[in-house]
Amino acid sequence: MKIFKTLLIILLMVAVVSATAQTADEIIDNYFENTGGAEAWNNLQGIKYVGSANAQGMTIPVEYYLTKDGKQLLKINLQGQEMVQFSFDGEKMWTTNFMTMQPEEADSETTQNMKNQTMDFPDPFLNYKEKGYSVELLGKETMEGTETYKIKLTRKPMLVDGKEEPNVTYFYFETENFVPIATEAEVKQGPMKGQVVKDTMSDYQEVDGLYFPFAITMGGGQPVTITEIVLNPEIDEAMFLMPAAAGSEEKN
């Protein structure tokens, strides 16, 4: 009789296992569960990433700040000079002109798209319904050589050359552990327009109870290595504000 009980339990387990992860929501729930729990993710107020982008023998130090209230700033360091690649204070987005090293306001369309994206913090899937996003499980697919769930994430439409276009990203969650290991999205602007580019994520490591990928390749091949992640960092709000352009005495 005992053996029957054991068998029964095994069978029930089989049933449970095969029933798991049948829907996109279950996969997403598992993802948050496996990376620290939705509550902990919800409690995050800000994240600071410190790392480097690597290209042709160059290691470019990068700092990236994100806050829950929608501010973002990406700073790089070239030859000891800090350059804000872009900053967004929730309303206004600015960049640094590489020729003059002076701040310039981003075009209105880019700013609007950035504004729509602020809800992504800290992860687009967290409370995605409240954000007005939708998800769809498209099935299993081999990605990075391994089995993944392919989930389609649709965010708010984005503006492209004056017209609204759907804003869709495909996320590939490794079936073994439910974390995303790759994304794919169509490039909407510039010379690559219309092509699909892939980002990959690996080297997930724990930071104060939450798991983040520490190795990322972006735009189909640009590697970014994260060395440090600070949760709820001290942030000087002033850094998001666009500085006044330098005066004319600098010109010669």
Next chain:
Amino acid sequence: MKKLIFLLMAALTIPVVLPAQEISLKGKELFGDMKARHIGPALMSGRINDLETHPTNPRILYAATAGGGVWKSSDGGATFVPIFDDYVQSIGVVKLDPKDPDQTIWVGTGETWTRNSVSIGDGLYKSTDGGSNWKEIPGFENSERIASIAINPENTDIVYVGVLGALWSDSEDRGVYKTTDGGKTWNKILYVNKSTGAADVIMDQSNPNILYASMWEFRRTAWGFNSGGENSALYKTTDGGKTWNKIHNGFPAGKLGRIAVEIAPSDTNIIYAVLETEDKTKNGLWKSTDAGASWEHLNSDFGLTVRPFYFSRITVDPRNPDIVVKGGLNGSISRDGGKTFKSLGNMHSDIHDVVFHINDSDVMYSGTDGGVYRSWNGGTTFEIVENLPLSQFYHISVDDAEPYNVYGGLQDNGSWYGPSSAPGGVNARDWNSVGYGDGFRVLKHPTKNIIYSEMQGAENVWRYDVDRNRTKTIQPLPKKGDAKLRFNWNAPMAVSHHVPDRFYMGSQFVHRSDDMGDSWTIISPDLTTNDPTKQDQSNSGGLSVDNSGAENHTTIFTIAESPLDENILWVGTDDGNVQLTQDGGKTWNNVTANLTGIPANTWVYHIEASVHNKGTAYAVFEGHTKGDFKPYALKTTDFGKTWKSIVSDDIQDNAFVRNIQEDYVNEDLLFLGTEMGLYVTIDGGKNWSHFTNNMPPVAVHFIDLQKQTNDLVMGTHGRGVIIIDDISPLRELDQEVLNKDVHFFETKPFVMVEDSGFSGNFGGETQFVGANKNTAARIVYYLKKRHTFGKMTMEVQDMEGNKVVSLDAGKSKGINVVYWPYTTNIPKMAEAKTLSFGGFTAPRVAAGTYKVVLKKGNDTYEQLIELKYDDKSLTTLAERKEQEEFTRNMFNMVEDLAYMVYELNEYQDKAQEVIDSKPKGKKLAQKTYDALEELKKELVVTTGDNYVASAEPQLRERMGNLYSGIASSYDRVSGAQKANYDLISEEWREAQVKFAEIKKKEVAKLLSFVEKNEIESPAIKSKEEFLDKD
């Protein structure tokens, strides 16, 4: 209890999973990071089957191509991107849902202009997300070619599909199909017989229950074509397809051929039709002004009647019912309602479809045998879309140049050769024309700079002396007593591996020349079946005779000389014979009867004579011209006495085979070119894997393996030349390797190529550019499992274990490829107001052996790699060592300066702090600050920007430029550089002296003040700390 027993039974039926030992040798996992690259060309593009505009957004345009998939433009036709690369590439039609045109797209596969060389489709597909994902609609798997899709604009769940169907066989999968639930269920609503398909199905957009359907009786064989019969007809329905009536009032009696039909969108009572009839004077354009109730014949010009099977598309201006365009050899346009026509402006010939811009009739798009063209002036001048690499190769070959060249001939686009890599990528301008007409085989003379090429049916075979720019026609010609020579449309040629000037051609005989084609000897009897019933092409075509030579049959199609023995020659014929000589043609042995599993008279498409063994050869067969799409590939090891099939169930059952390539090292590694892409086996054909990494399932007509590089080069019929760089890792894959957690593949020593030419290019913004081969060191390893959690790093070390550079490791399961461009890190530059561009140069490493170290969790894996200098180098070894030493010295000098400026800035900051906070020390601090500032202005730029407001270069900039000039040069250090080095070293020494003096005087005083006033001393990092790059 009963229940428990039931459960127990259930448990027993669950398959027992044993611990995994045998790791599968197939699937996507196998290839990991190995990716194909596409080099085009796009300059002559390829055949377009259908064009589709968006109903409201003029930026959007789709092209359905004959062999290269579906492409979308979102910039008004300036550029296109492929959106159907996971599916069959032969496309009949693209249609957008009128209510949801941004998201819902229908694609009917299988090209519909039924020339001899067409490929096949495999059904109907639908996307509901703008082309990102596709679903196959069940029910059309055997449709072979879909010509039309018509969607009810009021209820887009109602869709009609016109299936033209099988070209080479009877089929019941033809006719008009209808769904009323968006594609879930279908009814066949118009069917005539097994040989008559739906050519055009169109809907009256003002009354979606009215449709017109032209039915076409047609059939192709390998040796002929028939268009027309009693069953061809034009039908109309007014009740959504419940009843159909022939509308022939005015048409001549008798057989009809292919019928084109179109409604004028601005007046749907006006219908145009183009007919192929028994009466030549009644061919061409017919018009109805009463919605098909009666017809009037208007025009039988050449442009309207030419080759109906190839050109049968009418387009009416959406705003003007009198402007009518007809596809054709040149395309024709009428502006008087079809009474008279003139040719469209110059563009590639063979126009299959024309569409008008949705808002402006001056703008037209045309789909031709050579890509998509745009007109801005109503069809008078046309310009080509330059980024559609749809070239349709029949054959390719490679040479042994560095980088090697690829040679090949194209459907309707001549013969060409171009480099496998070129400065700035493989551009249109890199390709060279070496033949006219349809191009087929192009071969390089093994030792001389001479190229052989040909046009259809060996009408011309050219010998092109590249250096002298001279051509000579050298095709075999009949002499007294010879039978009439029968050459295939795609006539076989071969050069000898053993006698460089020897050149073979095949008609029904094998012709051999030992003087590069000047004189020929027939060295075989007729090796074909010589079946006279397959030799009358003069009547081919049906109602319209079409004797282009494309249907010549009972000919030799492939000739393979053994790489091991010049007397062994294999020959395959288009009518199914495999013949062998082992004595240079004196005697021939017909081994066809020994073949296993090959239906009689199945086309022998390619024979590959093995490098491993004289008696070993591979033969591939394809029966698509008999409606048999099954893959066939055989291997013999005993001169054809016995054969064994090397095809497995892994290969799709419609992937007929045109080519096979063996590996020169591992006899079990084989590459199969099929109609549905590339398949690879690493176990001699027991298991096959479909290669899909950046490789669409396009028809692969020919494969070559370049010997020096181990690059697999494919000539595809729709996506140009596709290359998989260095397949050598596949040689090593076996169970032992697959069971290891990490395995590094052996690599040949890497040559650090020193090419440094220019690649300036303007006006090419919208051109396709082929991807180059990466010349960096290629580090290849296998991971048993995808690395997702925890740290995994890779670095290069010298043999003493010193780190040279970090690399970004690939984490995929399967094969990973990481490139190292032979450089270490860039120097740390002194901080300044602007950037020193010289500082972005990373020094190259010296030749030698290096260690690649992969750390994964707690495990470390190492692999040695060897780097060699380029043999073509301009320098001696001593000069190079001198250059490396200068580079090192300059690198250190640049970093020393960076450290000095850092120190200086730290003191300046401290001085500023004192100025700001201690009035007592202000004067002293100001003096220190100023002394430092004066020196700094000589060291680095302190004003200006990175562009035209840049300041005079200071020591850092000049030092950086010299460093960069020396480090990036492939030549010896020049006299000018050495003199400049002396100057900059001198300035640097002076700067060091000055800084030491300031430190001794002003800085020392400042620091002493700081100490006394209990201010924190400047925390200056050591040089090692400062330079730390991690």
